[in-house]
Every structure is written in C-alpha cells, then in structure tokens.
Amino acid sequence: MDEGVPAMTQAGSASELPLDALVRGSLDSLSSGERKVGRALLANYPIAGLGTVAELAQRASVSPPTVVRFANRLGFSGYPEFQKRLVREVQERLGSPLEQYGRADLHSGDDGLPRASQMFAASIAATIDDLPQSEFDRAVALLSDPHRRVRLIGGRFSRLLAEYLGAHLILLRPDVQVIEADEFSRIAAVSDTRRGDLLVVFDYRRYDPQIVRFSRRVAERGGELVLFTDRWLSPAAEVAGTVLPANVEAPSPFDSLVPAMAIVETVIAGITEVLGEIGRQRLEGIEALRAAPPAPAG
Numbered sequence: 001m002d003e004g005v006p007a008m009t010q011a012g013s014a015s016e017l018p019l020d021a022l023v024r025g026s027l028d029s030l031s032s033g034e035r036k037v038g039r040a041l042l043a044n045y046p047i048a049g050l051g052t053v054a055e056l057a058q059r060a061s062v063s064p065p066t067v068v069r070f071a072n073r074l075g076f077s078g079y080p081e082f083q084k085r086l087v088r089e090v091q092e093r094l095g096s097p098l099e100q101y102g103r104a105d106l107h108s109g110d111d112g113l114p115r116a117s118q119m120f121a122a123s124i125a126a127t128i129d130d131l132p133q134s135e136f137d138r139a140v141a142l143l144s145d146p147h148r149r150v151r152l153i154g155g156r157f158s159r160l161l162a163e164y165l166g167a168h169l170i171l172l173r174p175d176v177q178v179i180e181a182d183e184f185s186r187i188a189a190v191s192d193t194r195r196g197d198l199l200v201v202f203d204y205r206r207y208d209p210q211i212v213r214f215s216r217r218v219a220e221r222g223g224e225l226v227l228f229t230d231r232w233l234s235p236a237a238e239v240a241g242t243v244l245p246a247n248v249e250a251p252s253p254f255d256s257l258v259p260a261m262a263i264v265e266t267v268i269a270g271i272t273e274v275l276g277e278i279g280r281q282r283l284e285g286i287e288a289l290r291a292a293p294p295a296p297a298g
Helices: 017-027 032-043 051-059 064-073 078-094 095-099 109-130 135-144 159-172 181-193 209-220 258-275 279-293
Strands: 150-154 176-178 198-202 223-232 242-246
Touching: 017 032, 017 078, 017 135, 017 150, 032 051, 032 064, 064 078, 064 209, 109 242, 109 258, 135 198, 135 223, 150 159, 150 181, 150 209, 159 198, 159 258, 176 198, 176 242, 181 209, 198 209, 209 223, 223 258, 242 258, 258 279
Parallel strands: 150 176, 150 198, 198 223, 223 242
Antiparallel strands: none
C-alpha cells in the first residue's frame, strides 16, 4: 500500500497484540504514574520507547522505576524485553513488499480461497475487537457534527477509502470535501482551514510524508484530526485527536485495506444512527433532485 508493505502477523493472545494496542487496552488498569508513561509512549509512538528508561521517564515526568513497573504491568520481565519487542515491530513496519515477497504466506490452488477467507475474517475480527470504543465513539460524534466542515485525504491506495467515506458523508450531511492529490489543492486546503474544522486522514505504511506534513499544518491551524491507519500508527498520530488503527494482514506481500474498510463501514453505520431523521431527510432531498427532470434550456 502507500503504503505497500508486508502483511503483519496475526494477533493471538494479549501478549501478541501490537504494543500500541496493548498499551491502549491497559490504560484503565494502570496506576496514575504508569498511565503517564503509557500516554507519553502513545503520543510519540514508537520513537518514545526506543530511548533509555531515563529518557522515557523524563518524557512522562515520572521516575525511572515507574517506567520499569509499566513494562512489568504489560507482561514483560523488564524494560529490555519491552524494548526488544518494540524494535521487532519497528522492523516489521519498515519492511517493503519486495522484502516480504520471498517469505509472504502465499497460497494457490485448492488451499488459496479457504486460506484467504480465514485470514481476512480473522483480521477483520481482530481489528474490530481491538478498536477502542472511546476512539470509535469520538470519530462518529465528530463526523456527525453539522457545525464542522469535513475534509478527507488519503494516500496512493488509501485514497479509495477517503473517497468512499466522503461519498457516504455527502449523502448524510453538508460541507464535505475529498481533497485532491495535487499540491495546489492541499495548500489551498491548509489556507482555508478554520479552527474546529475536521480533517479525516487515511495513511498506512509505508507512510506518505506529504500527508503527514499536511496533517501537521492543518493541526497547527486548529483543525481536528481523525486518523485511519495501521497498528503501527502513521506519524500523523502525533497530531491526531482520534486514531482508528486496523490490521493489514493479507495473503500477499502487500498490505490489505479490507479490515480498514470494515472500520469505515462501521463508522458510516454509526453516523447514520446518530443523524437519524436529519440524515434521512437529506438523503430524501438528494434523491428527489436526482429524479427531477432537467430544467428546460433557455
């Protein structure tokens, strides 16, 4: 995908969850000091976890022993084991389709379709199960707010998701726009950003530096960001108030957008429920205009 890197390993037990998902899911059970460490890590993931114990402690404004206890509470024997796991995930994230080609879990013949079915079903289920309810609810609330202008942007492949979500939003609410890929359109979008505007970003590994830069500029102007990304998190997560990660496992060397599409569909369902009669009336009006005969020329 943009994006275009290898399929990930399927998550199994809690200890095999992606580290960021493990941290997010553990926040409520941590002490106040340990929560500070978790939030500091997520705010600059994964960079914050690649330094020393003292450096992470300083970021979180806690003592070094608190960082060690944080790693222990996540199920690691200590910070070195935690960091080793983090480094492994970073290496996976930075892989390319070419590097994965020789070791991808490719199947053909009679086993191909059943294997793909199992893989996609498991990946979608894991994505939905791991999605924090609070993040999902916030994304739906923001996208349902008629007082917010909504802009959407995506990368080389993930733009398909931006256009798909945008097409549905246009039917349900006003003031929605998918930003074109050219530089002028993006510059104009930054210039037009008002405080409180909502930017929906789709960015999956390998991450698009132009989209990340654009996201930061919109955030600097007071825009609110909802980020759809993979479990390793696009750097745009640093400025996103809401993050919806998806698994990207596929039966090929290329990442899959199937689980991400499942999140998009679920978000659309949530928005439809929130808007209720308002959304239905707008859809009725649009359908009536489509069915109306064209006005006579002249």
